[in-house]
Amino acid sequence: MKKTILIMHTGGTIAMSEDSQTGAVKPTDQNPLDTSLPILEPYANIVVEQYDNIPSPHMTPQRMFELAKAIELSLNKTDIHGLVLTHGTDTLEETAYMLDLLVQSHKPIIVTGAMRSSNELGADGPFNLLQSVRVAASDEAQGKGVLVVFNDEIHTAKNVTKTHTSNLSTFQSPQYGPIGIITKHVVSFHHLPIGREFFVIKQLTKRVLLLKAFAGMEAEWLDALLERDPDGLVIEAFGQGNLPPSVMPAIRKSLDRNIPIVLVSRSFNGIVEGVYGYEGGGKQLQELGVIFSNGLNGQKARIKLMVALEETNDIQKLKAYFSR
Numbered sequence: 001m002k003k004t005i006l007i008m009h010t011g012g013t014i015a016m017s018e019d020s021q022t023g024a025v026k027p028t029d030q031n032p033l034d035t036s037l038p039i040l041e042p043y044a045n046i047v048v049e050q051y052d053n054i055p056s057p058h059m060t061p062q063r064m065f066e067l068a069k070a071i072e073l074s075l076n077k078t079d080i081h082g083l084v085l086t087h088g089t090d091t092l093e094e095t096a097y098m099l100d101l102l103v104q105s106h107k108p109i110i111v112t113g114a115m116r117s118s119n120e121l122g123a124d125g126p127f128n129l130l131q132s133v134r135v136a137a138s139d140e141a142q143g144k145g146v147l148v149v150f151n152d153e154i155h156t157a158k159n160v161t162k163t164h165t166s167n168l169s170t171f172q173s174p175q176y177g178p179i180g181i182i183t184k185h186v187v188s189f190h191h192l193p194i195g196r197e198f199f200v201i202k203q204l205t206k207r208v209l210l211l212k213a214f215a216g217m218e219a220e221w222l223d224a225l226l227e228r229d230p231d232g233l234v235i236e237a238f239g240q241g242n243l244p245p246s247v248m249p250a251i252r253k254s255l256d257r258n259i260p261i262v263l264v265s266r267s268f269n270g271i272v273e274g275v276y277g278y279e280g281g282g283k284q285l286q287e288l289g290v291i292f293s294n295g296l297n298g299q300k301a302r303i304k305l306m307v308a309l310e311e312t313n314d315i316q317k318l319k320a321y322f323s324r
C-alpha cells in the first residue's frame, strides 16, 4: 500500500532563494519545493501544509511547542502515515529534540532542511526532501523517535547537531554516528535508538539560560544573571564537567535558591561525570547538587530542562530525567 506522508513546511534556507543582484538569500512567497512534488509521487501520496515560513533563527521554544501540538493532531489522523518537517538548519536540532520529547506518536517524524537555497548550484533541498519522504514511508522508521535526515544519513534528534557552517554534511551525531543510511534503492537502519521518553505538559513558561564556561570566567556575570531569577541554568562546563573556582559562590547561591543547574560539556564528545575534587571540580559540583547530563549538548539540555521544569523542580526527579 502506498502510504500518505504529510509535508509540513516551516521555512529555512530550503524555502529560500538567492537574489542574483545582491547575493542575499531570503524567504520566497511561493515555496520552491512545490516544483519537487512530482519526484516524490512514486514513493508516497503527498499532502502539503505550509505551516510557517520563517528563517530558523526566528524560531522560539514557544513556537516549537505550538508546532508539537499541531503535529500530534495531524498524526492522530488515521489516513496520515508519517510526517516530514522542513526547517531552517540553525535551530533544527532544538525543534527536532523538542518534538521528540513532546509528540506522542510512533509514526515516523522526519526533520530536514537544506544548506543551499533553491536556486543555488547544487541545491540540496529537493534531494533531502525526497530522502526524507522515503524514510517517512518506510516501515522501519516507525517507533524510532524524531529523526533528522540530511545528506543520505538518518540521525536521532537526541544526538544530532549542526557541525559545519556551510558544508552539506553538516548534520552529524558526534560520539554515536547516524542510525541509518539511504541509498539509491534502500532505506537501511543499522542501529536502534534506546530509551525514548515523553513528557506531557500543558504550557511552556520556564526561563532557562544556557551559559558557556571560559577560562577566568568572572563571578559578576553569573551574579548578574541570578538577579533576574531564572527558573534554571544549563552550563557548558570544561571537559568532564568542571568550572572555574570564581563562579562557585554563585553556583552555591543558585542551588540554595532551588534554581536547578544542569551541567553539560563544552567538549562535544563524551559525557560529564563527577571526577575532580578541587574547588569547581565535577565531584564537588555533583555533591553540591548540580545535575550532570548524560551526553546532551547545551542547547538540547536547555530544551529538556524547560520541558522537565513544567513537571517538577525537584532536584532528584530532574537528576533522574537527565541520567537517561
Ligand SMILES: NC(=O)C[C@H](N)C(=O)O
Pocket (backbone or CB within 6 Å): 011, 012, 013, 014, 054, 055, 056, 057, 087, 088, 089, 090, 091, 113, 114, 115, 116
Ligand atoms: N541552512 C539554513 O537553513 C540556515 C538558515 N539561516 C536557517 O536556519 O533558516
